Amino acid sequence: MKSKSKEIKLTGTSYALMAVLHEFGEMTSYDIKQAMESSIQNFWPVPHTTAYEEPARLAAAGYLTAHQEEGGRRRRVYALTEAGSRALAEWAAGPETAPPQLRDEVMLKVFAGADPAVLVADRVEWHRGKLEELRGYLALARVGEGFGASERTLIAGIAYHEKMLEMIDRLAATSRGGD
Amino acid sequence: MKSKSKEIKLTGTSYALMAVLHEFGEMTSYDIKQAMESSIQNFWPVPHTTAYEEPARLAAAGYLTAHQEEGGRRRRVYALTEAGSRALAEWAAGPETAPPQLRDEVMLKVFAGADPAVLVADRVEWHRGKLEELRGYLALARVGEGFGASERTLIAGIAYHEKMLEMIDRLAATSRGGD
């Protein structure tokens, strides 16, 4: 209708990126990357190159505007277009969601016959580190702009890691007791 | 050394597949698919086409043998080679693991501003369904061959879904109470 922009498939990652732009307005790729790290990272992880490649894709399809700075790093600044906002809102309003997916290499190794002991100890450390990290982001978010989407996501992330730690505890206990 | 087979990168998915072959021996793609569904599915989901494409890749690289049946469906039967077993064992023995990754579209939608109510209700149902499914597999596994890798993975899967349900409860409670 409004322009002969290339049709692309909007994926979860596309929406994640647009949601960030929706919350914070104009951003460079680097800003996007940072914002994702301190918000939805836990529930939708992406490699940092996504913050460079995906906006270009979305812009080509008309969901984002892009202007490149003249000097210096010649960064591109992205913002949602009307079409982008609409697509995001429509998607968010729909009741269908794909089932959640977990990828856990520790479990995979255990499945392949590995001894859980060391792997699990590292994993516990990892979750604890994540908890600290998220609590840090949360503290910043509260000081900053009050209550927003990022904050809710961070709270959920904290709950998630706590539950995972409980799960590890429980599995360790039962395998000690029940074997 | 032993043959000029093509070098490929072994990914988590490669090892998942080899682990299944290690546990059950010779299998067709379809068998592999079924076995993965009733074991590591929760911790390493893959689309069913993987069970057809990946073994071919692995066989070309010398990690699997393949013979095709003569009549009927002309199915290919795969088995681990020496090289495959070794690669799997070495990988499983190593202490490094990639951090776990979760992808959750419900959280993503909430982040994008969606109302959690309906989404969460569906999600609770989904986890309950999974619990039933896994308990079913577990019952079969126990009747079958006794205690194996699959069974341990199923038990962990059950713990996982239970914890996720707890997490949802808790988040619902705090957002009701704390808002």
Place this chain on the structure above:
DNA sequence: TGCTGTACCGTTCGTCCCGAACTATACGCC
């Protein structure tokens, strides 16, 4: 014995996604 319905089984293909490796810019500091 042949038809038809349905469950089971297998493959192709275009696009998306990933991560290793690399390059470039900014800026403080000696």
Place this chain on the structure above:
DNA sequence: GGCGTATAGTTCGGGACGAACGGTACAGCA
């Protein structure tokens, strides 16, 4: 003005995904 380091940005090859489709087996029944 050169050096170190943190920050910012890009390329590219191949793995992964999922929609769509095609083939095979077999039971039931005419």
